[in-house]
Amino acid sequence: MTEKNVAEHYTHGALVAELEAGIARLGKTIDTVTLDDLAPVDEFHIGGRQASEAFLDQLAIEPDHAVLDVGCGIGGASRFAADRYGTNVDGIDLTDEYVQTGNTISKWVGLDGRITLRQASALSMPFGNDTFDRAYMMHVGMNIADKKALFAEIYRVMKPGGVFGVYDVMRFGGADLTYPVPWAETPETSALAPPDVYRETLEAAGFTITAERNRREFALAFFERMQARVSAAGGPPALGIHLLMGETRVVKVKNMLANIKDGIIAPVEMVATA
Numbered sequence: 001m002t003e004k005n006v007a008e009h010y011t012h013g014a015l016v017a018e019l020e021a022g023i024a025r026l027g028k029t030i031d032t033v034t035l036d037d038l039a040p041v042d043e044f045h046i047g048g049r050q051a052s053e054a055f056l057d058q059l060a061i062e063p064d065h066a067v068l069d070v071g072c073g074i075g076g077a078s079r080f081a082a083d084r085y086g087t088n089v090d091g092i093d094l095t096d097e098y099v100q101t102g103n104t105i106s107k108w109v110g111l112d113g114r115i116t117l118r119q120a121s122a123l124s125m126p127f128g129n130d131t132f133d134r135a136y137m138m139h140v141g142m143n144i145a146d147k148k149a150l151f152a153e154i155y156r157v158m159k160p161g162g163v164f165g166v167y168d169v170m171r172f173g174g175a176d177l178t179y180p181v182p183w184a185e186t187p188e189t190s191a192l193a194p195p196d197v198y199r200e201t202l203e204a205a206g207f208t209i210t211a212e213r214n215r216r217e218f219a220l221a222f223f224e225r226m227q228a229r230v231s232a233a234g235g236p237p238a239l240g241i242h243l244l245m246g247e248t249r250v251v252k253v254k255n256m257l258a259n260i261k262d263g264i265i266a267p268v269e270m271v272a273t274a
């Protein structure tokens with residue numbers, strides 16, 4: 001797996017236009033669309049906004065904190081954090097189109113002065129040592145094989161005593177996964193790891209883990225509600241993460257859900273202190 005393969009996997013090609021079309025279907029424009037309207041599409045992780053809220057609330061983010069969103073995607077969680085905790089947020093992501101789209105959306109909702117997204121690898125971030133009070137990473141480690149290097153790099157940019165949260169899909173048991181899934185078409189771009197690898201590599205980097213929570217039941221309930229809404233409406237909503245997942249979106253979600261049900265994967269939160 002190369003970073004180029006990963007960025008290609010996520011690149012849509014015409015994402016701003018796709019979002020503008022979705023906003024029009026909602027009966028809104030880029031001048032009237034709100035953070036809440038965008039939440040179903042700009043939070044690309046299991047549980048969407050609800051998951052972000054439950055996860056980020058554990059990080060005790062204060063308005064004067066320097067906050068980093070590692071693998072920010074199109075920046076939904078960055079905007080949510082900036083809005084909810086009154087803070088500024090820096091985000092980095094490998095996929096250039098996501099970064100450009102994210103910065104465009106921040107302008108639409110008037111948050112561009114407080115959020116800066118840039119293209120970079122989480123393994124080599126354009127920040128000095130001891131820069132951030134808080135950092136978080138949501139559904140990114142599944143594409144990064146070298147967890148040791150990843151957490152060492154995050155530790156480097158965090159201030160001592162800073163708090164870092166991970167919310168990733170993790171591996172359980174040895175059974176084969178069914179692909180494609182939202183983060184990978186094939187096993188070649190998937191780098192799932194079990195919770196003990198996360199714990200060991202976080203601790204090896206210098207972090208102390210203070211909390212861990214398996215979100216399997218939350219994920220299953222979330223998908224059940226989502227499927228009920230889609231069935232009742234006779235199709236997906238105007239704005240949703242299906243817009244980010246390409247032609248194989250239906251099978252990707254179906255496989256992910258089956259993998260969770262089979263106990264092969266689950267989303268897990270970990271909170272750690274630097």
Ligand SMILES: C[S@@+](CC[C@H](N)C(=O)[O-])C[C@H]1O[C@@H](n2cnc3c(N)ncnc32)[C@H](O)[C@@H]1O
Pocket residue numbers: 003006007010042043044045070071072073074075076077092093094095098120121122123137138139140143144183
């Ligand atoms: C499933 S999306 C999650 C995006 C965002 N965190 C969210 O929750 O909405 C995974 C993201 O990880 C990014 N990513 C994967 N590998 C990366 C790396 N080595 N460095 C930075 N970003 C990476 C991808 O470009 C993609 O935007």
